[in-house]
Amino acid sequence: MTYYDLHVHVRDSGGENSADDIISMASKLGLSGVGIVLHAEQGFDSFDEYKKKGEKAGIDIVSVALAQAKNVNDIKRLVAKTRSKAEIVAVYGGDYDINRAACENPMVDILFHPERGRIDSGIDHICARAAAENEVAIEINFHELLESYRKKRIRVFARMIRNVMLCGKFGAKTIATSGSISKWDMRFGRELAAIPYLLGEELGKSIESASTIPEDIVKKNREKLAGKKWEGVAVVEDLTQFTKKEGE
Amino acid sequence: MEPKRLPPSLRAKSRYVIFEVISEGKVVFEDVTKAIWNAVTEWLGEMGSSEARLWIVKNLYSDSKQIGVIKCAHDRVEHIRVSLALVKMTGETRAIIRVIGVTGTIKAAQLKYLEAGK
Known part of the structure; x- marks a missing residue:
């Protein structure tokens, strides 16, 4: 089974390690793909270099643009700016208005840690419904659990339980990621997939949240970036197969 | 006199989780045990x-x-998986514990994962 971790930071985006270290750790852990996060304000030229390195190691490198916005208008601007450049567009959650704006924006793919720094879970039934309609996946960030202890970890986990319940109720997708800052924070996809199960998802769905759901989002966006516009319609370069030959 | 062994239908069902420690330096069994028990x-x-x-x-x-x-x-396999994922250090070195497989018998664990690499 292919497992994807779509939230990994490298040195360019505030992480501890270089892309080489992240790729070698991903291949040790048996991950199929890694989403390297760069901030939307940065340039995305380094992604080509990461992709080449990933290809050598057999790891699918996915470009993730992180829109870290101060207000709702900022989200629209950052998302529109990065949509045509990165394979995944994610919004840095935490503020309720930003969480809701991200869920209501069909150009957004993932809402990162909506519960971060809050006393509630960060999303309500309106956000969950909007996320389901606009196909915005809600992230379950393992790093939030790894870096918290006792009372804080219990509170973070309780907020995640609420988010998973809301996503299940309205049919919004959830994505399990490591959210790693260092290569030592990375985990194998099956371990990440166990977290949604403990949060209340069915086992099959929780495994999908680290495998088929991220893979499908990446595949769909790659097709869009390559020029495909509608579901079920493909651009055909060679038309000879459709033309009748002489004598037929 | 000792209690008799329970019949199979009354025995508790177990699973064997095979794990691998990926670490900066070498780790010994005692450090791994301590880290796992603490995490669990x-x-x-x-x-x-x-x-x-x-x-x-x-x-x-x-x-x-x-x-x-x-x-x-x-x-409780999934609970153990998450507990193992929460291990950050074993002894003095940074480490990751990765589950490489789950089996129903100790024999299968040995055949599939422990002797296969020999």
Whole structure:
């Protein structure tokens, strides 16, 4: 089974390690793909270099643009700016208005840690419904659990339980990621997939949240970036197969 | 006199979780055991840990390959997975514990994962 971790930071985006270290750790852990996060304000030229390195190691490198916005208008601007450049567009959650704006924006793919720094879970039934309609996946960030202890970890986990319940109720997708800052924070996809199960998802769905759901989002966006516009319609370069030959 | 062994239908069902330690430096069995027990008791609590029926099999731990086996309750495998994922340090070195497989018998664990790499 292919497992994807779509939230990994490298040195360019505030992480501890270089892309080489992240790729070698991903291949040790048996991950199929890694989403390297760069901030939307940065340039995305380094992604080509990461992709080449990933290809050598057999790891699918996915470009993730992180829109870290101060207000709702900022989200629209950052998302529109990065949509045509990165394979995944994610919004840095935490503020309720930003969480809701991200869920209501069909150009957004993932809402990162909506519960971060809050006393509630960060999303309500309106956000969950909007996320389901606009196909915005809600992230379950393992790093939030790894870096918290006792009372804080219990509170973070309780907020995640609420988010998973809301996503299940309205049919919004959830994505399990490591959210790693260092290569030592990375985990194998099956371990990440166990977290949604403990949060209340069915086992099959929780495994999908680290495998088929991220893979499908990446595949769909790659097709869009390559020029495909509608579901079920493909651009055909060679038309000879459709033309009748002489004598037929 | 000792109590008789329970019939198979009354025995508790177990699973064997095979794990691999990926670390900066070399780690010994005692450090791994301590890290796992700390993570499990912290994550599941004392009651949850007792329900998980955790047992780290000492004679199956390979120091050279850093591969070991944990015996646990059949319905607590996912809880053990998350507990192992929450391990950050073993002894003095940074480490990741990765689950490489789950089996129903110790024989299958040995055949599939422990002897396969020999």
